[in-house]
Amino acid sequence: MxxxxxxxxxxxxxxxxxxxxxxxxxxxxxxxxxxxxxxxxxxxxxxxxxxxxxxxxxxxxxxxxxxxxxxxxxxxxxxxxxxxxMGNPIDIKKYGNVVVASDLVCGHAENYAICEALSAVEGNHVISYQTYPTADEVYPDEVLADKVCDEYHLTTEDGSRGEEGHYIDLLEERLEKGEKIDVIFAGGALPNLQELGEMTKAYNVPTIVTVRQIMVDASGMCGACRVFIDGEMKLACIDGPMFDAHKVDWESALRRPNMFVEKETVATKLCKETGRC
Ligand SMILES: Cc1cc2nc3c(=O)[nH]c(=O)nc-3n(C[C@H](O)[C@H](O)[C@H](O)COP(=O)(O)OP(=O)(O)OC[C@H]3O[C@@H](n4cnc5c(N)ncnc54)[C@H](O)[C@@H]3O)c2cc1C
Ligand code: FES
Structure with missing residues (x-):
């Protein structure tokens, strides 16, 4: 079909x-x-x-x-x-002060969906942060998460629109001031999710992040998407894709997505030559 x-x-x-x-x-x-x-x-x-x-x-x-x-x-x-x-949805329940943060395409999609689901639960105050490099990269208003959360922060790394800075630094400022954040959900660039986890660990804030890995069958059969959580092997497709950022083995999670770069480059070149890409 x-x-x-x-x-x-x-x-x-x-x-x-x-x-x-x-x-x-x-x-x-x-x-x-x-x-x-x-x-x-x-x-x-x-x-x-x-x-x-x-x-x-x-x-x-x-x-x-x-x-x-x-x-x-x-x-x-x-x-x-x-x-x-596919994968496991988040636990849709009352958390209190929830931050949902993103800085890349997949994270921005998750940001919208998570904000929409958690702001419908009484007792949650849902705070969305969406970070873009510059004003030129900011998505159109109709798809931003501002209409599905309680408090919205659009940030650009160069300050050309919204607040200046990456959400990690802006969140750290809030935590440093003693603001209470009960949980953070975040998606986007993997190295930044590692940095976020390192930052929030110091403040003891539970942090759930999407660990994007190469997926082949996405049904738990091939092992391509394996990640190590607290020393235990998990499969991002069926056990994730969201995991506790404080428990992820980031060294291996950051290395694996580049496994097929050479083959992917050849496939893209051939596709462009046929005019389909
Ligand atoms: C749970 C999850 C959610 C994702 N959500 C989004 C999203 O919302 N928007 C978005 O643009 N991308 C998302 N991605 C990444 C997306 O799957 C890849 O960008 C896509 O597969 C690229 O395919 P390609 O042929 O265009 O590029 P390719 O040249 O094949 O790959 C480019 C890069 O994409 C990644 N990639 C390639 N194949 C896969 C694969 N089968 N599984 C996972 N990663 C792969 C690798 O890092 C690779 O180096 C997500 C990945 C995962 C695992
Ligand atoms: S993609 Fe094959 S086990 Fe997850």
Whole structure:
């Protein structure tokens, strides 16, 4: 069964928005789940975070990175498969003061979904931080998480829009002042999630982060997405993708996503030569 893409829109020069018909995924989606996309019967399976699900459709934010994402941006109007929901959703409950933070495409999608789910729970004060490098990279207003949280902070690293600085530094300032934050959920650039974990450990703030790893089958069979949590091997596709940042073996989690760079570069080059990317 193929899935019709109902909307594509540029978010900035590198990232785009895609909405696709996927009623079975949409009706069971909970914040923190992801989906697996396949563009054609021979295509690779690529994992994507889900920003929102409504009216039988799911929405995603995608970066033009390599073969599949560039082909999707340029030529595709259907997906062969949209599988899921995959992975474990977050625990949707009362936490108190919740921070949801992001600095990259996948994290921004999760930010929206998590804010929407947790702000619906009485007793939560949901604070969203979305960090972009500069004003030029900020997504259009209609997809920012400001309308699904209680307190919103748009930040740019060069200060060209919103507050100046990365969310890690701005959060540290709040914690240093003694503000109470009960839990942090964060997604985005892996090295920054490591840094966030190191920072919040000192303040004893529980910090749950998305550990993005290469996924092949995404069903726990191949071991490609293995991560080490507190010394124990876990599979990001079925045990995650969100884990306690204070327990992740960051050295191996940061190394593994670059395993196939040479093959990916060749695939992208061939795709460009055929005009599909
Ligand atoms: C749980 C999860 C959620 C994600 N959410 C998003 C999202 O919301 N938006 C987004 O743009 N990207 C997201 N990604 C990353 C996305 O899957 C890769 O960018 C995509 O697979 C790239 O494919 P490509 O063919 O365009 O690029 P390629 O040239 O094949 O790969 C470029 C880079 O993408 C990563 N990657 C490649 N294949 C995979 C794979 N099968 N599984 C995981 N990572 C891979 C690697 O770091 C690789 O070096 C997510 C990954 C995971 C694991
Ligand atoms: S992707 Fe194969 S075990 Fe997770």
């Amino acid at each position: 193929s899935h019709k893409i109902t909307r594509k829109m540029d978010l900035n020069s590198a990232d785009f928005y895609v909405e696709v018909e996927a009623p079975l995924v949409a009706e069971r989606f909970k914040a923190g789940n992801f989906t697996i996309l396949r563009s054609n019967p021979q295509g690779e399976r690529i994992p994507m975070s889900i920003m929102k699900a409504e009216d039988g459709k799911i929405a995603m934010f995608i970066k033009k990175l390599g073969k599949t994402s560039m082909e999707l941006y340029k030529t595709l109007d259907t997906f062969e498969n949209v599988i899921g929901p």
